[in-house]
Amino acid sequence: MSSFRRLLRPGAAAAAGAASFAASQAAPTARCEDKDPPHPPRYPFWVKSIFHSHEIPSVRRGYEVYRQVCATCHSMKQLHFRHLVNFVLPERRMKEIASGYDVVDGPNDEGEMFQRPGILVDAFPSPYPNEEAARYANGGALPPDLSVYTTAKHEGLDYIFALLLGYRDPPAGIEARAGLYYNPYYPGGLIAMPNPLHADGLLDYEDGTPSTKSQMAKDVVNFLCWAAEPAHDERKLVGLKAMSACFFGTAIVGFWYRSMWIGYKTRRIDFTKAVL
Numbered sequence: 001m002s003s004f005r006r007l008l009r010p011g012a013a014a015a016a017g018a019a020s021f022a023a024s025q026a027a028p029t030a031r032c033e034d035k036d037p038p039h040p041p042r043y044p045f046w047v048k049s050i051f052h053s054h055e056i057p058s059v060r061r062g063y064e065v066y067r068q069v070c071a072t073c074h075s076m077k078q079l080h081f082r083h084l085v086n087f088v089l090p091e092r093r094m095k096e097i098a099s100g101y102d103v104v105d106g107p108n109d110e111g112e113m114f115q116r117p118g119i120l121v122d123a124f125p126s127p128y129p130n131e132e133a134a135r136y137a138n139g140g141a142l143p144p145d146l147s148v149y150t151t152a153k154h155e156g157l158d159y160i161f162a163l164l165l166g167y168r169d170p171p172a173g174i175e176a177r178a179g180l181y182y183n184p185y186y187p188g189g190l191i192a193m194p195n196p197l198h199a200d201g202l203l204d205y206e207d208g209t210p211s212t213k214s215q216m217a218k219d220v221v222n223f224l225c226w227a228a229e230p231a232h233d234e235r236k237l238v239g240l241k242a243m244s245a246c247f248f249g250t251a252i253v254g255f256w257y258r259s260m261w262i263g264y265k266t267r268r269i270d271f272t273k274a275v276l
C-alpha cells in the first residue's frame with residue numbers, strides 16, 4: 001500500500017464512523033418501544049404536523065370504510081349527516097347517502113311512529129337500539145361509540161391504526177377463548193372485536209384507490225380523527241395566524257424600542273459646576 005493511501009485510511013475510517021453515527025442518530029419515522037402492551041409505532045399521519053390540515057380525500061374514503069364496515073357494530077352518535085356537508089362530501093351526495101337509511105320519526109297525526117328516509121339533520125343511525133342489544137350481539141363486549149375515539153385514547157391515531165392492523169395468531173401459551181381475538185396492541189392482548197379489515201379489497205372506493213388493508217385502516221383513522229375534531233383545520237390556521245402576528249409584533253416593537261430609546265441610551269450627561 002502506498003504511503004499516500006495509508007495516510008488516507010484513518011480519514012476514511014473517521015468518515016465512515018461519522019456516517020454511521022449520523023445514521024444511528026437520525027429519527028426513524030416509526031419506532032416501537034418495549035412496553036406491555038407495546039406502544040404503537042409513531043406513524044407519520046399528515047394531520048399531525050402543525051402546518052398540515054386534515055387529509056380530506058382520505059377522510060372521504062374513511063367515511064366509506066366506516067359506513068360499510070365499522071357501522072355494523074359501532075355507533076357515532078355525535079355525528080349528523082349535515083356535519084359532513086361541504087367538508088367531506090357535497091350536499092347532494094350527502095342527501096343521497098342519508099336517504100339510504102330508514103329513520104324512525106313521529107309521532108304522526110294518529111300518534112304512530114313511522115319510518116322515513118333519512119335527511120341531512122338526522123344523526124348517524126346506531127346499529128343497536130341499546131347497550132344490552134349491542135353486548136348481546138358481541139359476546140358481552142360493548143363496541144364503543146367512535147364519535148370522539150381518536151381523542152379518547154392516548155395517541156389515538158397511532159393506537160387505532162396499530163390495533164386495526166395488529167391482529168395475528170396467538171403466540172404459544174396464549175389460549176384465545178371463543179369470541180376473543182389476539183391483538184398485542186389491545187391491553188391484555190385479547191379483544192372481542194373480530195378483525196374488521198381482514199382482507200384486501202373489502203370495498204370498492206368511489207375514487208378508485210385500491211382498498212388494501214393498510215389503506216382502509218389509514219383512511220378510517222383519518223375519518224375518525226376528522227369526526228373527533230372537525231374544527232381542527234380552522235384552529236391550526238387561527239393559531240398560525242396568531243403566532244405569526246406575535247412574531248411580527250415582537251419584531252416591530254423591538255425595532256421601535258431600539259430607535260425610540262437609542263438617543264437616551266447613548267446619551268451622556270455630566271454634572272459639573274455651573275459656570276457663572
Ligand code: HEC
Pocket residue numbers: 065066069070071072073074138141142143144149160164186190191192193194196197220
Ligand atoms: C363485528 C362487530 C365489529 C366491527 C365490524 C367493528 N368493531 Fe370495533 N369493536 C367491536 C367490539 C365488540 C369492541 C369491544 C372490544 C372489547 O371490549 O374487547 C370493539 C372495539 C373497538 C375499538 C376500541 C378498542 C379499545 O382499545 O378500546 C376501536 C377503536 C374499534 N373497535 C374500531 C373499529 C373500527 C375502526 C372498525 C371498522 C374498520 C370496527 N371497529 C369494526 C366490534 C366491532
